[in-house]
Amino acid sequence: MIAAALSLSVQVAVVATILVTIAGTLTGRALAHRSFPGREVVETLLSLPLVLPPTVTGYVLLVLLGRRGLLGGLSIPFSWLACVVAAAVMSFPLMHRAARVAFEELDPRHTLTAASLGAGRLRSFLAIELPLARRGLAAGIALAFARGLGEFGATLMLAGNIPGRTQTLPLAVYEASLTGENRAALALCALLTGVSIAVLLAVARLGRHR
Amino acid sequence: MIAVLLAALIATAVSLKKPMDEAIAAFSKKVPGEKLEIEAAASGVIVAQVEHGAPLDLFLSASPVEMDRAAKTGRLVEGTRRAIATNRLVVVSRKGLAPPKTFDDLMDPRFARIAIGNPKTVPAGRYADQAIRKAELTGTIGRRLVFGENVRQVLDYVARGDADAGIVYATDAALVGADVVPGPVIDATLHDPVIYEAALVSGEGTARAKAFLEFLASPAGLEILAKNGFGPPPQ
Amino acid sequence: MRAEPGITVVFGPSGAGKSTLLRAILGATRPSEGRIALGDRVLFDAKAGIHVPIRERRIGIVFQDAEPFPHMDARANVAFGARGGDPDAWLSRVGGSALAAKRGAVLSGGERQRVALARALAAEPQALLLDEPLSGLELASREQIGGLLLELRRQARIPFVYVTHDPREAVRLGDRLVYLERGRVVAEGPPSELLAPGGAASPAAGSTNWLRAVVVEDGPEEARVDLGGTLVVTGPLHAPPGTVVDLALAAEEPILARGEVHGVSARNFLAGVVSSVQEHDGIVVVIVATPVPLRVHVTPESARELSLAPGQRIHLLVKATAFRP
Numbered sequence: 098m099i100a101a102a103l104s105l106s107v108q109v110a111v112v113a114t115i116l117v118t119i120a121g122t123l124t125g126r127a128l129a130h131r132s133f134p135g136r137e138v139v140e141t142l143l144s145l146p147l148v149l150p151p152t153v154t155g156y157v158l159l160v161l162l163g164r165r166g167l168l169g170g171l172s173i174p175f176s177w178l179a180c181v182v183a184a185a186v187m188s189f190p191l192m193h194r195a196a197r198v199a200f201e202e203l204d205p206r207h208t209l210t211a212a213s214l215g216a217g218r219l220r221s222f223l224a225i226e227l228p229l230a231r232r233g234l235a236a237g238i239a240l241a242f243a244r245g246l247g248e249f250g251a252t253l254m255l256a257g258n259i260p261g262r263t264q265t266l267p268l269a270v271y272e273a274s275l276t277g278e279n280r281a282a283l284a285l286c287a288l289l290t291g292v293s294i295a296v297l298l299a300v301a302r303l304g305r306h307r
Numbered sequence: 308m309i310a311v312l313l314a315a316l317i318a319t320a321v322s323l324k325k326p327m328d329e330a331i332a333a334f335s336k337k338v339p340g341e342k343l344e345i346e347a348a349a350s351g352v353i354v355a356q357v358e359h360g361a362p363l364d365l366f367l368s369a370s371p372v373e374m375d376r377a378a379k380t381g382r383l384v385e386g387t388r389r390a391i392a393t394n395r396l397v398v399v400s401r402k403g404l405a406p407p408k409t410f411d412d413l414m415d416p417r418f419a420r421i422a423i424g425n426p427k428t429v430p431a432g433r434y435a436d437q438a439i440r441k442a443e444l445t446g447t448i449g450r451r452l453v454f455g456e457n458v459r460q461v462l463d464y465v466a467r468g469d470a471d472a473g474i475v476y477a478t479d480a481a482l483v484g485a486d487v488v489p490g491p492v493i494d495a496t497l498h499d500p501v502i503y504e505a506a507l508v509s510g511e512g513t514a515r516a517k518a519f520l521e522f523l524a525s526p527a528g529l530e531i532l533a534k535n536g537f538g539p540p541p542q
Numbered sequence: 543m544r545a546e547p548g549i550t551v552v553f554g555p556s557g558a559g560k561s562t563l564l565r566a567i568l569g570a571t572r573p574s575e576g577r578i579a580l581g582d583r584v585l586f587d588a589k590a591g592i593h594v595p596i597r598e599r600r601i602g603i604v605f606q607d608a609e610p611f612p613h614m615d616a617r618a619n620v621a622f623g624a625r626g627g628d629p630d631a632w633l634s635r636v637g638g639s640a641l642a643a644k645r646g647a648v649l650s651g652g653e654r655q656r657v658a659l660a661r662a663l664a665a666e667p668q669a670l671l672l673d674e675p676l677s678g679l680e681l682a683s684r685e686q687i688g689g690l691l692l693e694l695r696r697q698a699r700i701p702f703v704y705v706t707h708d709p710r711e712a713v714r715l716g717d718r719l720v721y722l723e724r725g726r727v728v729a730e731g732p733p734s735e736l737l738a739p740g741g742a743a744s745p746a747a748g749s750t751n752w753l754r755a756v757v758v759e760d761g762p763e764e765a766r767v768d769l770g771g772t773l774v775v776t777g778p779l780h781a782p783p784g785t786v787v788d789l790a791l792a793a794e795e796p797i798l799a800r801g802e803v804h805g806v807s808a809r810n811f812l813a814g815v816v817s818s819v820q821e822h823d824g825i826v827v828v829i830v831a832t833p834v835p836l837r838v839h840v841t842p843e844s845a846r847e848l849s850l851a852p853g854q855r856i857h858l859l860v861k862a863t864a865f866r867p
Contacts (some may be wrong), residue, residue, distance in 0.1 A: 175420065213596055213603045213623075213667075214567060
């Protein structure tokens, strides 16, 4: 139970974090320094999973992605993919915000200079903006990973709690506590905490290296 | 504020929620002034609460197994444990599919996902799991099972179409709308008998909960249960 | 305004719109009306709806205080937009060869500007914009980088548009001066002329006299310079005869005298004619043509006692050390 949950949790968190890093960096960049009518609305929508109770988000996802939902054909609920979707949706706002702030803190003169030197927008983004925003982005990735690893409410709703298939570490803790297996529950808690600490330390060290 | 503190807290298995609401209403008419509050969850969840010291006064379990666990904590009031009802398991399926005619029909591939309660924490799930094993269906449908956290959720999965079929109590099947199609009742010899037990939990509101328990066990209470489709307690 | 090859200084008080002008030329902002052309290429035309994006304009920029890209070393910075040519060659042109491997973040102020200049010029721009590049530097670096700019101006043969509010830089570096006030071009012409007292740009020049003179003689104790035809004694300048020097003379320094005066410590006794007398905030500003116009501040009592009036012949007593290089 423990091994399966650990392996599943790590896989899910890694995949979800990769997706969220890409998406969050792009949306963060898109909304940095940009003011247009409706910007606050867009920001609020992107931040919803952060403020809504996870079970609400999970339920909404279930309605959207379930068989009768808008994307029903993909058969997502109760699958490994559902765990990834739940973790990704819940951790996305953290990455988006971190990225947006990181890009907003860049000295705009660097992008102006890069443009004056003939760099197109893509080259400017890859060669100048990304490297300079590195630290803020790394912090966002760390937060997103930790959030994805610890995701519970939405996962329970969307993926169910099927051992070996969708039972992540947090769900395993929950079940162990319900069935009175307190020693297993504590072991799982320790494991989860340990993995999270390890990840956060590693990213902090990466950030410090510059 | 004080009124709330003096209310008796009843924790019941989800499948008993509707009859318990009716019983509380009837009891309050007979004995006005007694405040009763009710919480519904899977029996496994309630046992965990009892184990961790939650201030419950009355526990209604969908299985003696959970009641045994509760008894081990020493928090049950001696001599108050009794059976109050029985139930049957039934197969349901979602609308749009040809419903199964027998339990074995579940083997058909059109039932790609079959929902039952989590066998570890939901008695209905445990009963369903036993039935599946005894009927030797595990090989075929074992991998198609998805777990709900309580019987209501199992019904929900089927109603929404996220599960193609499910195993729930006969009493639940009667509650559903057009989205869920009731199917065959499962042979009772395939699983442990579904016996609901009640017991008082020692705490603040025990005295008040005692009066309600006696009402449940009286003909008036038993009638409410029977009206909702529950069988009488074994003699 | 026009900017030919050489250094065109855009000068004006704070808020005059100097930086805005630069940003418009660069392409970073879009003016509501007007036209910007570089050679025969139209970069912006409000009426025709033309607005060429920054990266296509071939205009370089050097900011005040801005770093080279901090995460790249100097060579990589210079190579970023370089069109052919060796980044190291450009670095040595700006005297920055030693910096090639140093990362942008560790360079000092003067070193940063060298790299920024090399980086901008390596892209072979058709014009170079400079936004107060010397403002954040300490004096010694200002001297050096200023000298470097003059050298580069000679080599590059493209227009340099140089924004500053420092009259000293304008006089030292500018081939011509454009004076902006509240977003409008008020005057164009030679810097020393516009910045002289009474000149079009003098409201923003402060009360100091910014003078250009030629060294005639230099010694260990004093030097003589030719200030527009008048011989003036200053402190030692450490420059050979023939050198053009910039000197500053505070308006409070000169003492006005009606007649001849003898036996005083001032080494300069300049003859001149009063051009104008005006009272501002309790100070009387007198412009005296010597023939170079000099701005002098006196108290209203003194002005009355001397009966100062335009056209009057007057003498100025100025100490040699009052002329600061």
